[in-house]
Amino acid sequence: MGRWQPNARGRLEQAALELYREQGFERTTVKEIAARAGLTERTFFRYFADKREVLFPDANPLQELILAALAEVPADVAPIDAVSRALQATAERAFEGRRGFARQRQSVIAAHEGLRERELVKLASITEALAEAFRGRGVAEPRASLAAEAGSAVFGVAFRRWISGPEDPADAPDLAREIRECFAELKAAAAEGDTISR
Amino acid sequence: MGRWQPNARGRLEQAALELYREQGFERTTVKEIAARAGLTERTFFRYFADKREVLFPDANPLQELILAALAEVPADVAPIDAVSRALQATAERAFEGRRGFARQRQSVIAAHEGLRERELVKLASITEALAEAFRGRGVAEPRASLAAEAGSAVFGVAFRRWISGPEDPADAPDLAREIRECFAELKAAAAEGDTISR
DNA sequence: TCTTTGATGTCAGCGACTGACATCGTCTGC
DNA sequence: GCAGACGATGTCAGTCGCTGACATCAAAGA
Numbered sequence: 001m002g003r004w005q006p007n008a009r010g011r012l013e014q015a016a017l018e019l020y021r022e023q024g025f026e027r028t029t030v031k032e033i034a035a036r037a038g039l040t041e042r043t044f045f046r047y048f049a050d051k052r053e054v055l056f057p058d059a060n061p062l063q064e065l066i067l068a069a070l071a072e073v074p075a076d077v078a079p080i081d082a083v084s085r086a087l088q089a090t091a092e093r094a095f096e097g098r099r100g101f102a103r104q105r106q107s108v109i110a111a112h113e114g115l116r117e118r119e120l121v122k123l124a125s126i127t128e129a130l131a132e133a134f135r136g137r138g139v140a141e142p143r144a145s146l147a148a149e150a151g152s153a154v155f156g157v158a159f160r161r162w163i164s165g166p167e168d169p170a171d172a173p174d175l176a177r178e179i180r181e182c183f184a185e186l187k188a189a190a191a192e193g194d195t196i197s198r
Numbered sequence: 199m200g201r202w203q204p205n206a207r208g209r210l211e212q213a214a215l216e217l218y219r220e221q222g223f224e225r226t227t228v229k230e231i232a233a234r235a236g237l238t239e240r241t242f243f244r245y246f247a248d249k250r251e252v253l254f255p256d257a258n259p260l261q262e263l264i265l266a267a268l269a270e271v272p273a274d275v276a277p278i279d280a281v282s283r284a285l286q287a288t289a290e291r292a293f294e295g296r297r298g299f300a301r302q303r304q305s306v307i308a309a310h311e312g313l314r315e316r317e318l319v320k321l322a323s324i325t326e327a328l329a330e331a332f333r334g335r336g337v338a339e340p341r342a343s344l345a346a347e348a349g350s351a352v353f354g355v356a357f358r359r360w361i362s363g364p365e366d367p368a369d370a371p372d373l374a375r376e377i378r379e380c381f382a383e384l385k386a387a388a389a390e391g392d393t394i395s396r
Numbered sequence: 397t398c399t400t401t402g403a404t405g406t407c408a409g410c411g412a413c414t415g416a417c418a419t420c421g422t423c424t425g426c
Numbered sequence: 427g428c429a430g431a432c433g434a435t436g437t438c439a440g441t442c443g444c445t446g447a448c449a450t451c452a453a454a455g456a
Contacts, residue, residue, distance in 0.1 A: 003452040004403065029442065040405060045444060081391040113319070120318040121311070142355055146384045149351030157343045186344045190388035193279040201421045202434065227411065238436060243413060 009047050011037040016054040021104065025051075025112040052118045055105065063126045065090045070133055079139050083130060083151035084183040087158075091175040099162070099172055106163050127152040154182045207245050209235040214252040219302065223249075223310040250316045253307065261324045263288045268331055277337050281328060281349035282381040285356075289373040297360070297370055304361050325350040352380045 005011070015036035019028040030051055034044045048054045070086035077085070095102065109115040130148035139147065158178035165173040203209070213234035217226040228249055232242045246252045268284035275283070293300065307313040328346035337345065356376035363371040 008403080030444085031442085041444090042406080043404060046404080049444095051443070078387070078390040078392075080387050084391070116322075117315040117319050120322055121315050124314075124318055142359065142380055142383055143387050145355045145358075146351065146380060147387055149355060150348065150384065150387070153344065153347030153351050157340050157347060160343075161340060182340055182344060185340055186348065187388045187391065189276070189278050189341050189345055189348070190385045192276040193282070193385065194276075206434080228413085229411085239412090240414090240437080241435060244435085247413095249412070 005038060008037065008039060008043065012039065012044055012047055013054055013057075017105065017108065020055070020108045025108065025115060052115055055109065055115060056118060056122055060122060060125060062090070062094060062122075063129050065094050066126060067129060067133055069093070070130070075137055079134050079137075079143060079147035080150060080183070080187075082134075082137075083147055084154075084179065087151060087155050087179050088176040091179055095162075095175050099169065099175075103163055103167075123152055123156060150186060154179060154186055158182045203236060206235070206237060206241065210237065210242055210245055211252055211255075215303070215306065218253070218306045223306065223313060250313055253303065253313060254316060254320055258320060258323060260288070260292060260320075261327050263292050264324060265327060265331055267291070268328070273335055277332055277335075277341060277345035278348060278381070278385070280332075280335075281345055282352075282377065285349060285353050285377050286374040289377055293360075293373050297367065297373075301361055301365075321350055321354060348384060352377060352384055356380045 012033060016028070016033045019033055019036065022028075030044050031041045033054070034041045037044075044054075048058075066086055069089040070082060072089070073082040073085050109119055127148050130151055131145045134144035134147055135141070158175065158181075161182075162173050162175040162178050165171070210231060214226070214231045217231055217234065228242050229239045231252070232239045235242075242252075264284055267287040268280060270287070271280040271283050307317055325346050328349055329343045332342035332345055333339070356373065356379075359380075360371050360373040360376050363369070
């Protein structure tokens with residue numbers, strides 16, 4: 001066995017989520033988190049850039065999943081449909097069966113403005129990565145950026161609907177379906193307007 | 199004359215912008231800002247919740263302008279066109295002739311992640327206000343949220359294009375026109391996809 | 397066995413932010 | 427016109443987030 005308990009990062013993440021839930025984000029000090037994980041404050045900051053980042057796994061695995069899913073979509077599919085498919089696939093791969101955890105985490109984030117800020121940055125990072133992927137696929141600006149933004153917007157709305165549905169897992173909505181329906185709704189809303197688009 | 203110099207808030211805002219530009223956000227302390235404004239650090243925090251907020255005028259006047267412009271659009275206009283018109287009107291009212299200032303401010307914000315975070319929160323606040331306004335107009339969910347998100351997305355893309363155009367004011371793009379074109383592009387992108395929207 | 401390595405601890409310090417209380421012109425009621 | 431309330435600001439002490447520099451020490455290799 002090593003000199004230290006294994007999985008320091010995971011212990012810190014878990015301790016932080018627990019404490020944020022128990023007593024709120026602001027009323028939790030980094031020292032407390034570290035103590036619960038059997039480590040020191042200094043070590044916390046070696047793993048996480050700041051007190052908020054502990055709730056947002058680094059390297060943004062969600063972003064990687066989305067880009068990987070997008071890469072699987074044939075290049076001749078229109079950007080808006082490509083991103084729709086990529087997000088639906090990601091929903092099934094990354095969120096299926098994790099609604100309870102997502103709800104917990106989201107309630108912590110919603111309770112503190114600073115955490116919501118960080119969440120928006122992560123989403124913006126995904127948006128930019130999507131735009132870059134579209135450019136790589138030969139989609140010109142501003143369509144690449146707009147398709148990416150549309151995807152992120154739909155994902156955000158669908159995610160909120162998924163999270164805020166009935167608590168009982170049996171009645172819970174399906175994230176992939178929410179995404180599909182929100183894309184359809186967005187298309188309908190866009191088509192409803194004037195084609196001249198004043 | 200009063201006991202103190204007038205417009206403490208304005209002096210703090212100006213001092214902060216100057217210092218952030220001169221030496222960067224991180225290398226500027228609140229104490230410095232306050233000193234340049236002829237005040238103390240404590241007073242700074244009576245006007246602004248934190249060091250970033252000084253760059254974002256409170257009560258979000260941009261949000262008020264957008265909502266007011268939206269209220270002027272007839273209720274029978276489709277949401278996507280209503281938000282398009284509202285944003286174009288706001289662009290003319292709030293940004294016409296201010297591209298130089300907007301560029302300066304944006305370069306400060308872009309230089310620091312924390313400031314970008316705050317900017318995203320302000321934009322998200324506008325998005326939510328727009329969604330609420332649509333609900334008030336009788337637009338059902340999720341269309342209300344999606345139209346609001348689409349509007350914010352277009353505004354963000356158009357604003358970036360406007361800001362990053364040629365430096366020379368004579369060749370500068372027009373924000374309202376960028377918005378109009380981005381809405382048209384978004385509609386085209388949405389229409390390009392399958393109607394089944396897999 | 398000696399050296400190196402890497403995760404962690406220790407310590408000192410800065411700067412953001414807050415609560416409590418003091419100061420002192422100005423305004424208001426009388 | 428004066429006492430007292432008021433309100434913007436100052437002063438001070440303290441907590442906490444976060445960082446740099448250096449120490450420690452088991453484990454892994456040479």
